[in-house]
Amino acid sequence: MLRLALAAVAAMLAGAALAQPATNAPAPPPPLIDWDKIQIKTTDLGHNTYMLEGQGGNITVAVGTDAILMVDGQFAPLSDKIKAAIRAISPLPVKYLINTHFHGDHTGGNANFAKDGAIVVAHDNIRIRLAGGSVSQQTGQVVPQIPPEGLPKQTYFGGSFALEVGGRKAQLTYVANAHTDGDTWVYFADANVLCTGDTVNNLKRYQSIDYRNGGDVRGMIRAGETYLKVINDDTKVVVGHGPLASKKDVQEFHDMLVTSRDRIKPLFDAGRTEAEVLALDPLKDLNEKWAANNPQLAAAHTRNVYHSFERF
Numbered sequence: 001m002l003r004l005a006l007a008a009v010a011a012m013l014a015g016a017a018l019a020q021p022a023t024n025a026p027a028p029p030p031p032l033i034d035w036d037k038i039q040i041k042t043t044d045l046g047h048n049t050y051m052l053e054g055q056g057g058n059i060t061v062a063v064g065t066d067a068i069l070m071v072d073g074q075f076a077p078l079s080d081k082i083k084a085a086i087r088a089i090s091p092l093p094v095k096y097l098i099n100t101h102f103h104g105d106h107t108g109g110n111a112n113f114a115k116d117g118a119i120v121v122a123h124d125n126i127r128i129r130l131a132g133g134s135v136s137q138q139t140g141q142v143v144p145q146i147p148p149e150g151l152p153k154q155t156y157f158g159g160s161f162a163l164e165v166g167g168r169k170a171q172l173t174y175v176a177n178a179h180t181d182g183d184t185w186v187y188f189a190d191a192n193v194l195c196t197g198d199t200v201n202n203l204k205r206y207q208s209i210d211y212r213n214g215g216d217v218r219g220m221i222r223a224g225e226t227y228l229k230v231i232n233d234d235t236k237v238v239v240g241h242g243p244l245a246s247k248k249d250v251q252e253f254h255d256m257l258v259t260s261r262d263r264i265k266p267l268f269d270a271g272r273t274e275a276e277v278l279a280l281d282p283l284k285d286l287n288e289k290w291a292a293n294n295p296q297l298a299a300a301h302t303r304n305v306y307h308s309f310e311r312f
């Protein structure tokens with residue numbers, strides 16, 4: 001059955017692939033998602049660690065001796081399929097579901113997994129945004145609060161801490177003001193697997209920076225610099241959207257962001273308006289690769305970087 005996704009949820013779809021409307025443009029209609037047609041693809045990353053792809057943010061599953069750790073849960077209508085894919089890996093229960101950030105394509109499954117006993121873990125800003133509702137940067141529409149069952153039960157404010165199940169440890173670290181103001185990246189040292197959420201994509205496209213909700217290109221760059229120190233040539237990087245990535249992909253994505261910052265910050269500092277910066281098109285030479293020459297996607301990225309600098 002073809003179901004119309006809620007506008008609020010659809011708005012949270014892979015940001016990199018969607019163009020952002022001009023400030024005064026009407027919101028685009030929500031895309032149709034035929035949930036029944038979506039298959040969950042499982043990739044074995046070694047050391048009892050797996051990447052699951054369906055629709056929405058990539059999922060990581062780490063199996064311990066007594067329970068499972070999971071990173072992100074995609075959309076609620078896919079929860080049964082995701083649970084079936086996990087059961088095909090292991091009969092053990094999911095003890096922790098970590099949210100990398102609050103967007104619905106990563107957190108939509110929270111309540112369905114919590115119902116089975118999973119503890120949702122996230123940065124505290126995620127709980128605040130999910131509990132209070134938010135405004136979608138891409139459509140300007142209000143995203144309603146979610147039911148209490150889907151809210152993170154265990155939150156943290158900053159720094160880094162470990163979550164453990166039998167024989168497995170996930171290191172969770174907060175990166176301030178990057179894709180949003182509540183991003184967590186997760187590292188499984190035993191499997192050499194890094195989960196970046198939407199602070200990196202491997203679509204070879206510009207990534208949305210949710211400046212309305214605390215996102216900032218400078219935090220995205222800081223995140224990338226941290227990853228490049230932590231990972232090596234053998235690290236398997238589960239990005240928010242796109243295929244499994246390597247250190248080389250992370251470096252390339254990071255370098256694109258650095259160029260974006262270095263060209264747009266001086267224009268912002270010189271008092272240029274958004275319209276003036278868009279007209280100057282300072283990333284013109286990058287747009288063929290990173291926006292596939294899609295002018296809307298190119299403009300959305302320039303706008304996202306420009307507005308990052310309004311934070312302070």
Ligand SMILES: [Zn+2]
Pocket residue numbers: 015101103179198
């Ligand atoms: Zn996102």
